[in-house]
Amino acid sequence: MESxxxxxxGQLRAARKAAxxxxxxxxxxxxxxxxxIAATLREQCEAILAQNAxxxxxxxxxxxxxxxxxLTQARVMALADAVEAVTRLPEVLDEELEHRLMPxxxxxxxxxxxLGVVGCIYEARPNVTVDVAALCLRTGxxxxxxxxxxxxxxxxxxxxxxREVLVAQGLPADAVTLLSPTREAAEMLMMAEGLVDALxxxxxxxxxxxxxxxxxxxxxxxxxxxxxxYVHADANVAQAAQIIANAKTRRVSVCNALDCLxxxxxxxxxxxxxxxxxxxxGVGIHQTPADWGTEWLSMNLSLRIVDSLxxxxxxIATYGSGHSEAILTQDEGAAQRFCREVDAACVYVNTPTSFxxxxxxxxxxxxxxxxxxxxxxxxxxxxALTTSKWLITSxxxxxxx
Numbered sequence: 001m002e003s004x005x006x007x008x009x010g011q012l013r014a015a016r017k018a019a020x021x022x023x024x025x026x027x028x029x030x031x032x033x034x035x036x037i038a039a040t041l042r043e044q045c046e047a048i049l050a051q052n053a054x055x056x057x058x059x060x061x062x063x064x065x066x067x068x069x070x071l072t073q074a075r076v077m078a079l080a081d082a083v084e085a086v087t088r089l090p091e092v093l094d095e096e097l098e099h100r101l102m103p104x105x106x107x108x109x110x111x112x113x114x115l116g117v118v119g120c121i122y123e124a125r126p127n128v129t130v131d132v133a134a135l136c137l138r139t140g141x142x143x144x145x146x147x148x149x150x151x152x153x154x155x156x157x158x159x160x161x162x163r164e165v166l167v168a169q170g171l172p173a174d175a176v177t178l179l180s181p182t183r184e185a186a187e188m189l190m191m192a193e194g195l196v197d198a199l200x201x202x203x204x205x206x207x208x209x210x211x212x213x214x215x216x217x218x219x220x221x222x223x224x225x226x227x228x229x230y231v232h233a234d235a236n237v238a239q240a241a242q243i244i245a246n247a248k249t250r251r252v253s254v255c256n257a258l259d260c261l262x263x264x265x266x267x268x269x270x271x272x273x274x275x276x277x278x279x280x281x282g283v284g285i286h287q288t289p290a291d292w293g294t295e296w297l298s299m300n301l302s303l304r305i306v307d308s309l310x311x312x313x314x315x316i317a318t319y320g321s322g323h324s325e326a327i328l329t330q331d332e333g334a335a336q337r338f339c340r341e342v343d344a345a346c347v348y349v350n351t352p353t354s355f356x357x358x359x360x361x362x363x364x365x366x367x368x369x370x371x372x373x374x375x376x377x378x379x380x381x382x383x384a385l386t387t388s389k390w391l392i393t394s395x396x397x398x399x400x401x
Contacts, residue, residue: 012192041083048154052069068253083130107393133159135381190215222380227325246354256356358379
């Protein structure tokens with residue numbers, strides 16, 4: 001297995017060179033590359049699990065990162081399936097976004113092109129290693145990965161396998177680069193002006209804040225997920241209980257998991273019923289204001305009784321992170337107002353926040369869930385890894401003075 005990469009901006013320069021090579025790959029070549037990566041993941045499943053076991057053994061059972069770190073045979077197969085799914089998505093490169101012939105005689109077109117070199121800083125999430133690499137390669141981007149030390153053994157093997165496939169396909173291995181899992185590597189990536197075109201942090205609120213504050217390259221922020229469900233006065237209580245449980249307990253360590261339940265006071269006597277499926281699965285309920293705004297990432301849930309939709313909207317505006325918010329109601333007017341006024345990347349009606357996911361939205365794998373408003377927002381698929389280029393042609397047109 002290749003050793004962890006040294007801190008050397010030569011790696012970034014090599015990635016830059018690889019990105020120039022990738023722009024000449026057509027859809028067929030990129031598709032074959034990803035299919036080969038998917039096949040390799042399946043073939044090397046046992047080896048991947050062996051390396052992952054080394055990483056998992058370093059975390060305690062109550063560490064909230066453990067679920068995200070741990071791979072199983074089913075999860076490795078799902079990673080391979082996700083890579084294949086990316087190949088079935090419509091081509092986005094060279095898509096014509098605008099086209100006009102001007103009176104001056106110039107023909108002006110705007111097309112979709114790769115960003116170039118995409119960097120990603122993340123923590124104990126080996127699935128990110130594959131998902132981000134697959135999406136970047138599909139869109140003609142080189143990718144530079146800086147994973148956490150918790151997943152280093154897994155990441156090193158995953159990247160080694162993808163680099164071997166790249167070489168076998170006649171492409172530069174440096175199209176997928178893994179930096180060492182150190183703070184120095186992260187700082188180098190954040191300072192890589194002219195070498196990295198976009199940097200995407202995925203992980204804790206502290207990690208994302210540090211990248212936002214220190215980076216000198218453009219950052220696409222994937223913020224923490226403090227997610228709410230508001231149960232309106234007319235909600236179907238039985239249905240709401242199942243939605244709440246799905247949003248909270250399906251997988252507690254992910255960013256779209258429910259963190260705070262807001263219940264209209266008209267249903268205060270139904271709170272026990274609303275929470276019963278959660279409590280039966282071991283969810284702890286917290287009702288103090290100090291807990292509002294907490295991203296639990298565990299079997300814990302904040303609860304607040306509110307007097308009205310107005311109070312629920314104010315609470316979400318104050319404590320929400322702009323990730324995913326939901327209303328449970330049979331009142332179409334209340335639902336429309338919630339959708340209109342809630343400022344979040346994903347807003348749900350009678351649906352759990354657990355659906356915030358690139359695969360569930362038909363995007364294939366995802367780079368992350370962007371909570372910002374410029375360039376990309378929500379689950380980031382292929383188009384989020386592209387920018388545009390203007391192409392201007394004429395038959396010798398000259399601009400008048």
